[in-house]
Amino acid sequence: MDIIINYGPYLLISGCVFGFFMAWGIGANDVANAMGTSVGARALTLSQAILVACIFEFAGAYLAGGEVTSTIRKGIIDPSLLADTPELLVFGMLASLLAAGSWLLIASYNGWPVSTTHSIVGAIVGFAAVGISVDAVSWDKVISIVSSWIVSPLMAGTISFLIFRTVQHLILNTDDPFRNAKKYVPAYMFLVGFVISMVTLLKGLKHVGLDLNFTESLQYSILIGVAIALLGSLLLKRVKNISQQRGDVTFDGVERVFAVLMIFTACAMAFAHGSNDVANAVGPLAAIVSVVQSGGEIASKSTMPWWILLVGGIGIIAGLAMLGYKVIETIGKNITELTPSRGFAAELAAATTVVLASGTGLPISTTHTLVGAVLGVGLARGLSAIDLNVVGRIFLSWLVTLPVGAGLSIIFFFMMKGIFS
Amino acid sequence: MDRISDLITKSPFGPIQKHMEKANESAAELMTFLESVVNMDWDRATQSRKKIVDLEHDADALKAEARGLVPKSIFLSVPREDVLELVKRADEIPNTIKGISGLMIGRRMEIPSEISVTFMQFAAEAAEICKVASNATNQIDELFQFAFGGNAAEEMQKLIRQLDSLEDRCDETEIILRTQLFDIEKDLPPINVMFLYSVINKIGELADIAEQIGHRISLIASR
Numbered sequence: 001m002d003i004i005i006n007y008g009p010y011l012l013i014s015g016c017v018f019g020f021f022m023a024w025g026i027g028a029n030d031v032a033n034a035m036g037t038s039v040g041a042r043a044l045t046l047s048q049a050i051l052v053a054c055i056f057e058f059a060g061a062y063l064a065g066g067e068v069t070s071t072i073r074k075g076i077i078d079p080s081l082l083a084d085t086p087e088l089l090v091f092g093m094l095a096s097l098l099a100a101g102s103w104l105l106i107a108s109y110n111g112w113p114v115s116t117t118h119s120i121v122g123a124i125v126g127f128a129a130v131g132i133s134v135d136a137v138s139w140d141k142v143i144s145i146v147s148s149w150i151v152s153p154l155m156a157g158t159i160s161f162l163i164f165r166t167v168q169h170l171i172l173n174t175d176d177p178f179r180n181a182k183k184y185v186p187a188y189m190f191l192v193g194f195v196i197s198m199v200t201l202l203k204g205l206k207h208v209g210l211d212l213n214f215t216e217s218l219q220y221s222i223l224i225g226v227a228i229a230l231l232g233s234l235l236l237k238r239v240k241n242i243s244q245q246r247g248d249v250t251f252d253g254v255e256r257v258f259a260v261l262m263i264f265t266a267c268a269m270a271f272a273h274g275s276n277d278v279a280n281a282v283g284p285l286a287a288i289v290s291v292v293q294s295g296g297e298i299a300s301k302s303t304m305p306w307w308i309l310l311v312g313g314i315g316i317i318a319g320l321a322m323l324g325y326k327v328i329e330t331i332g333k334n335i336t337e338l339t340p341s342r343g344f345a346a347e348l349a350a351a352t353t354v355v356l357a358s359g360t361g362l363p364i365s366t367t368h369t370l371v372g373a374v375l376g377v378g379l380a381r382g383l384s385a386i387d388l389n390v391v392g393r394i395f396l397s398w399l400v401t402l403p404v405g406a407g408l409s410i411i412f413f414f415m416m417k418g419i420f421s
Numbered sequence: 422m423d424r425i426s427d428l429i430t431k432s433p434f435g436p437i438q439k440h441m442e443k444a445n446e447s448a449a450e451l452m453t454f455l456e457s458v459v460n461m462d463w464d465r466a467t468q469s470r471k472k473i474v475d476l477e478h479d480a481d482a483l484k485a486e487a488r489g490l491v492p493k494s495i496f497l498s499v500p501r502e503d504v505l506e507l508v509k510r511a512d513e514i515p516n517t518i519k520g521i522s523g524l525m526i527g528r529r530m531e532i533p534s535e536i537s538v539t540f541m542q543f544a545a546e547a548a549e550i551c552k553v554a555s556n557a558t559n560q561i562d563e564l565f566q567f568a569f570g571g572n573a574a575e576e577m578q579k580l581i582r583q584l585d586s587l588e589d590r591c592d593e594t595e596i597i598l599r600t601q602l603f604d605i606e607k608d609l610p611p612i613n614v615m616f617l618y619s620v621i622n623k624i625g626e627l628a629d630i631a632e633q634i635g636h637r638i639s640l641i642a643s644r
Contacts, residue, residue, distance in 0.1 A: 033425045040426065164568075173570025252566070334426035339566070367425065374428055381498040384432035384565055389494045 007420065008292045011090050015292075018097035019285035019308075020315040022120075025104055026277050027319025030116055031057060032327035033367045034273040034350075035266065037374075039328055040335025041343035043262035049332075050325050052263075053270045054317050060274025060358075061313040062306075064200045067361035068276055069312075070304065071141070072120065072283025073290070075361065077128045081136045086291045087420070088132060093284035095131075095412035096123035100280070103405055114397055115365040119405040120280045121145060126406025127413040148362040149398070152353050153372025160349030160376035163188075167341055168380070171254070178241045181257040188348065189232035192264045194225030195352050196271060203359040228264060235260050258340035265347035272354035273366045274316065280363065282312035338374075342382045346373040368394055433490035433497075433504060434561050437511065440483040441558040441634070444514035447476040448551035448627070451518045455544050458525055459537050470522045477515040484512045498565075499641045507637045511558070513630045514551055521623045528616060533609060536601045540621075543598050546591040547624050550631040553584050557638045564642055577642045584635035591628045595621065 035053050038044045044052065082089045100119035107114040121142075128136045171180045198221035201212055212220065239260060241253035286304045293305075338346070350366070350373040357364045371390060378386040454469035487508050491501055524530070532540050557580040560573070567573040598621060606614045 036425055040429075168568040168570060172566075172568040175572065177567060177572075255566075331424055331426045334424070335429050337429050337432055370425055371428055374425065375496075378496060378498065381569060383429060384434060384498050385430045385490065386496040387428055387430045387494060388496050390428045 011094070011288060012292045014094055015090075015097070015285045015288035016311060018094060018101060019281050020311055020318075022097055022101050022116075023278065023281035023312045023315025024319035024322075025101060025108075026116055026281060027057070027316035027321075028323035029104070029108055029319075029327060030277055030366065031270070031273060031316065031320050031324050032331050033370055034269045035328050036331030036335065037338060037343050037347055037370070038262055038266035038269070039332030041259070041262055041338050041340045043259040043340050043343065044266055046325060046329050046332065049266065049328055050320065052266050053320055053324070053328075056267045056270035057274035057316050057320070058313040060271035060276075061278035061316060062274075062309050063205060064203060064271070064275035064355065064358050065278040065282070065309050065312065066304065067203055068279035068358055068363050069283045069286055069309065071145075071361040071363060072124065072279045073286040073304065075141050076121065076124050076138060076145075077132075077136055078138050081132065088417070090288050090291050091416040091420070092124070092127040092131060092409070092413050093287045095127050095409045095416055096120060097281075097284045098412045099123040099126075099408035100405055103401070103408055107401075112397075112400070114401050115367060116277060116280045117363045117365045118149070118398060118401040120284070121363060122402035122405030123409035124284070125402075127409040130406075130410045131413040131417075145362055148357060148364050149368065152357060152362075152364040152369045153375075153394075156349045156353040156369045156373040157376035157379070158349075159352060160345045160373040161380045163349055164342065164345040164377045164380040164382045167345060168382075172341065178253040178257065181254050182236055182239070185236065185257050185261050186229040186233045188261055188344070189264050190225040190229040192225075192261075192268050192348060192351075193228030194221050196268050196355055197221040197224040199355045199359040200275075232260060232264060235263075255340050258344055262340045262344045262347065265344045265351060268351040268355075269347045269370075272351040272358065274313065275358035276354050276364060277366060278309060278312040278316065281315060282308045283363075285311065337383055337385070342377045345382070346370065346377050349373040349376060430495060431490055432565075433487050434558075434565070436483050436487035436490065437504070437508060438558050438561070440480055440487055440508065441511050441555045443476050443480040443483060444511055445551050445555035447473055447480070447515040447518045448548040450476065451522065452545060452548050454522050454525075455532075455541060458530065459532050459541065461531065463526075463529065466526055470526050473515075473519055473522045477519045480512060480515040484508055503637055503641050507558075507634060507641070510630055510634045510637060514627065514634075517623055517627050517630065521620055521627075524616065524620060524623075528613075530613070530616060530620070532617075533602075533605060535605050536598060539594065539598045539601055543591065543594045543621070544624055546587065546594055547628040547631070550584060550587045550591060550628045553580060553587060554631040554634040554638075556580060557584065557635055561638065561641065569642060574642055577638070581635050581639045584632055588628055588632040591625075595625050 031053050035049045039046055039049045077089070079089065100116065100123045103119050104114060104116060125137055125142055170184045171177050174180050198217060201217035201220055202214065236257060239253070239256050286308050289305060289308060350370040353369050354364065354366055371394065374383070375386060375391070377383055450469055450472050454466055454473065457463070457466035457469055488505070491497060491504055497504060557577065560577050560580060563573040564577055602614070602617060602621070
């Protein structure tokens with residue numbers, strides 16, 4: 001108790017700094033995969049992608065980032081065991097941020113495959129199980145999180161497979177693909193707007209003063225979907241059926257229609273990414289803040305101050321603006337095979353899956369979900385070649401990231417405990 | 422960090438198409454070569470022969486590139502055997518042409534004037550088949566873009582049918598050519614006649630290979 005009262009402001013500031021740094025890292029590194037697909041498909045230029053990412057990552061983090069943040073903050077650890085020693089929770093969360101942050105730094109420097117989500121979850125489970133007690137971990141929740149890591153790529157893959165099949169059936173395999181593209185693409189646009197807003201509204205926007213029940217959410221979502229489809233139709237009017245050269249890729253009319261659609265799925269992807277990944281940075285921060293502000297009380301009932309999501313959102317944008325654009329550019333240059341008709345299917349499937357996970361408070365890896373979605377398009381014969389080594393590396397990253405994240409956070413945890421006692 | 426760009430790899434069809442284009446260029450050069458031989462312009466024939474050898478080298482490099490893009494770890498949207506078989510067949514075209522030109526220039530072979538017109542027609546028809554096979558290979562891109570259906574698939578089947586009818590015509594010309602050669606063979610030096618038959622065989626092979634390429638593509642194109 002004394003530690004919290006005596007050192008409260010310092011702990012709070014360290015938490016903010018580490019959390020911001022973590023968010024910065026997500027912006028610098030993680031966002032690239034979500035946006036790189038759109039740049040690679042030449043649906044967005046690099047600067048357009050940055051703009052979209054800034055706006056929608058922030059919106060996603062602020063509007064829909066609450067559930068996952070709450071899971072990271074108090075879902076993985078059972079706080080009731082820590083009622084007498086709240087400082088341990090603060091140390092642990094600081095240690096987790098440090099552990100995940102430094103591990104990500106080392107791994108990205110060496111080009112090893114890691115996931116932000118897995119690092120932070122591993123770190124929190126690690127310090128709680130070893131530093132406090134094995135019972136302090138809500139293993140049920142951990143199991144549901146880990147299974148969501150398996151389910152999310154599979155789900156995204158299935159959705160993208162089905163979406164691309166409908167594209168083949170309704171548009172590509174017809175006598176006049178261009179005309180049919182113009183006819184059906186607005187329906188996909190509706191889907192983008194509807195799914196994203198439905199999940200976000202259902203989950204609740206109380207913190208921005210919007211409290212809707214199911215029917216209202218449904219009505220608003222349909223309205224938003226229709227509005228987006230109308231906006232899209234207006235944009236589509238300008239697309240003529242002529243081939244056009246962009247970079248080293250020739251776009252014929254059909255792909256140009258899909259490129260318009262991909263602007264919308266890119267926004268959805270950025271929104272989804274922000275809504276899920278912001279928690280990796282600010283979830284631990286939220287735990288620290290709630291303990292410190294209540295003067296050492298572990299108040300799991302108290303609501304989270306929303307400025308925390310703001311810190312995360314701003315951190316992501318800062319990282320994106322400082323380093324992220326370079327990574328997006330690199331990725332975009334290396335994806336030449338993914339055309340808009342494929343890219344949109346992958347993005348829509350991944351965004352849907354990620355937003356659903358965000359709504360249910362499950363921290364998942366956006367990158368792995370997107371990998372699953374791209375595989376789905378590949379299985380529907382939408383891509384000529386896919387490197388399955390990447391899938392193997394994902395499993396490897398699981399095996400490595402979880403113990404390393406846990407080990408590091410245990411070390412940092414005991415160091416901090418030693419310093420303050 | 423896992424990069425999504427590591428997942429989506431370069432399509433092997435780019436190098437395969439370039440490879441096939443080399444094969445086509447090689448077939449076109451064979452025509453120049455044969456014209457020079459018929460006119461007994463050995464300087465020009467030597468130049469042509471050099472070009473054919475260079476094209477064969479280029480084709481080898483492209484073959485290696487194409488094969489390098491389809492290791493076991495790559496999931497392909499079309500059967501791997503079909504792709505590898507396509508590469509193998511496509512590589513036989515420049516090789517066969519190199520063989521024909523080597524044989525003819527080495528022996529300073531003369532084409533008897535009685536058969537030269539039919540001979541050139543036969544060779545031109547074989548070269549035409551190579552060209553259509555190359556067109557079909559280029560069409561694979563379209564096929565992918567439209568996900569193996571619709572107009573692109575129809576366009577492809579049209580090319581394959583064209584290939585078949587060209588091959589039939591080429592076979593008929595070969596029969597006429599053989600008959601013409603048979604009629605005059607007793608008046609020619611026997612060894613020369615033997616090698617003339619061998620060249621005719623090889624040109625016939627060329628047409629066969631190109632037709633088989635078409636069939637491989639048609640397998641790739643069918644679901």
